[in-house]
Amino acid sequence: MIRFQLRCGNRHEFEAWFPSNAGFEDQKARGLLSCAVCGDTSVDKAPMAPRIVRSTGSAPVTIDNTTGSVEKTRAPTAPAAPAAPSPEALRRGIEALHRVIEARFENVGRDFATEARAIHDGVKDPREIYGQATLDEVKDLAEDGIPVLPIPSMPPSDA
Ligand SMILES: [Zn+2]
Incomplete structure (x- = not known):
């Protein structure tokens, strides 16, 4: 399974899982993809923000390309590394x-x-x-x- 960040024609972004990149392309080609928010079917992959995972065991940090601001997010697919022993x-x-x-x-x-x-x-x-x-x-x-x-x-x- 592979997770893609998708974006509709109205710039709603949402995540969806696909069996593979080919599976995504296939569903897109057949018009099976629609926006989770507004139902728009002109859905495509959203550009991914670079993700930096720190090695200290705290939450991963993402950098928002548009503002340059840094916010802490808890990525559900990336479990935090165990803390270093005291x-x-x-x-x-x-x-x-x-x-x-x-x-x-x-x-x-x-x-x-x-x-x-x-x-x-x-x-x-x-x-x-x-x-x-x-x-x-x-x-x-x-x-x-x-x-x-x-x-x-x-x-x-x-x-
Ligand atoms: Zn939408």
């Missing part, structure tokens, strides 16, 4: 992540890169490990196809 929620998430890793993975500390490579090469038994690595070590591991997941370190507490 620092506290983020902190709790990272804490939980650390707890899971510390409970299930073996801590190899600074030897992480060496151990990861040894496991990858079959020199050591395969197991899940965590530890510290330098940026260069992580890059080298990635280049050799050894999967590494960077874990965010704990943000400082405000409390």
Whole structure:
């Protein structure tokens, strides 16, 4: 389904859904389209205003071409993006992540890169490990196809 903004000969604008652009053209050609307000059958697509959707999760903003004014509208077809997590929620998430890793993975500390490579090469038994690595070590591991997941370190507490 595709939604078009339509306008009649008397400049009434309204929205209508069609199965496709071809479906719209077909209904228009057969004179099946009529204005929802005045019944005028000289209906065509209205020029669309550019729509800018902000990434902050607030309502989309449309810019009215004719006046240049900006108004907030709630577009029914575009659900708002979820709000960014609060620092506290983020902190709790990272804490939980650390707890899971510390409970299930073996801590190899600074030897992480060496151990990861040894496991990858079959020199050591395969197991899940965590530890510290330098940026260069992580890059080298990635280049050799050894999967590494960077874990965010704990943000400082405000409390
Ligand atoms: Zn009309």
